[in-house]
Amino acid sequence: MAIYKDYAQVYDHSGQLAFSLQMIPYLSRLLERHPAEGKVMLELACGTGTVAIAQAEAGGRVYAVDGSADMLAQARRKARDSGTAPLWSQQDMRQFTLPERVHLVTSLYDSMNYMLTSDDLSMVFRQVYDVLLPGGLLLFDMNTAWAFATLWDEETYFIDSDDLTVTMKSDYDSQRQRASVTVTCFQRVGDLYRKIVERHTEQAYPREQIATLLADAGFWVEGKYDCFSLDPPTPSSNRIMWAARRPGA
Ligand SMILES: C[S@@+](CC[C@H](N)C(=O)[O-])C[C@H]1O[C@@H](n2cnc3c(N)ncnc32)[C@H](O)[C@@H]1O
Structure with missing residues (x-):
């Protein structure tokens, strides 16, 4: 996957x-x-x-x-x-x-x-x-579809701690009732941060x-x-x- x-x-x-x-x-x-x-x-x-x-x-x-x-x-x-x-x-x-x-x-x-x-x-x-x-x-x-339209449509969520910063930016295609979220994480590894990016798509x-x-x-x-x-x-x-x-x- x-x-x-x-x-x-x-x-x-x-x-x-x-x-x-x-x-x-x-x-x-x-x-x-x-x-x-x-x-x-x-x-x-x-x-x-x-x-x-x-x-x-x-x-x-x-x-x-x-x-x-x-x-x-x-x-x-x-x-x-x-x-x-x-x-x-x-x-x-x-x-x-x-x-x-x-x-x-x-x-x-x-x-x-x-x-x-x-x-x-x-x-x-x-x-x-x-x-x-x-x-x-x-x-x-x-x-x-209600959740996608009200919670996922052009929304950005942000979580921050000492070891991990996460942003989730979502969008919603109401025609197809399909929502996607791009998850971007910065994970602390020693003195550096590792960047992780994934895009997840869900269908209502x-x-x-x-x-x-x-x-x-x-x-x-x-x-x-x-x-x-x-x-x-x-x-x-x-x-x-x-x-x-x-x-x-
Ligand atoms: C939002 S996570 C939920 C995980 C877990 N059920 C929970 O409650 O935390 C969705 C999960 O679905 C799995 N998944 C998505 N598509 C799949 C597929 N075609 N076959 C098996 N697992 C799948 C992902 O790997 C992921 O672990």
């Missing part, structure tokens, strides 16, 4: 870790409402592994897939420090294999928005359906289209929420959390 390379080294320190730390208790709340029938799970597009490690610490047998070798290297290092052992693998989320089928798949923090065409998003849903056991649950969040989809793609893949949508709450989404929701179930046997 051309992205999540050098940026992987500073990802957690560039303000992104807070999202996963907020997600862990929220997932517990969601699972009370949408139970998984067992503890074999997949964290898809696991990034630096914060959620996968928490799932393993809670007693799950956790598979963790990501397309970026550099993000997985960070995840492995963190898992060593924590003494847990998710089973990491570098695979594309559109086409991957696991040694067994799972009760729960999570895919978090915009990862599905990296699917830039509905065909790609559909491939992921179909692939996830195949690795879920009958009755298995998929939980994922996606940024909305109307919620009706997401529901149709899920249904076409065989899923039953059990719920959708204004993310981090258990309230239904509104037209101004920035992020929607979806709970979709593979029907039981």
Whole structure:
């Protein structure tokens, strides 16, 4: 992958870790409402592994897939420090294999928005359906076009500390409902600063289209929420959390 390379080294320190730390208790709340029938799970597009490690610490047998070798290297290092052992693998989320089928798949923090065409998003849903056991649950969040129009359109975010300076400059193509962000980091290495530049692009989809793609893949949508709450989404929701179930046997 051309992205999540050098940026992987500073990802957690560039303000992104807070999202996963907020997600862990929220997932517990969601699972009370949408139970998984067992503890074999997949964290898809696991990034630096914060959620996968928490799932393993809670007693799950956790598979963790990501397309970026550099993000997985960070995840492995963190898992060593924590003494847990998710089973990491570098695979594309559109086409991957696991040694067994799972009760729960999570895919978090915009990862599905990296699917830039509905065909790609559909491939992921179909692939996830195949690795879920009958009755298995998929939980994922996606940024909305509203978020891109209000938070990403010609915006600049800036984070500064002694060892790391990050600017994120974003733009939004409202015709295509597609947003991009250029991440520029200066990471302190001894007395020098290393420059890291990556451009990330995300695609928003109307919620009706997401529901149709899920249904076409065989899923039953059990719920959708204004993310981090258990309230239904509104037209101004920035992020929607979806709970979709593979029907039981
Ligand atoms: C915004 S990060 C989220 C990471 C993690 N889920 C979290 O909550 O911090 C998006 C992740 O999606 C992964 N990703 C993007 N496209 C992918 C693809 N086609 N296959 C596998 N992983 C992909 C990236 O490598 C990155 O780790």
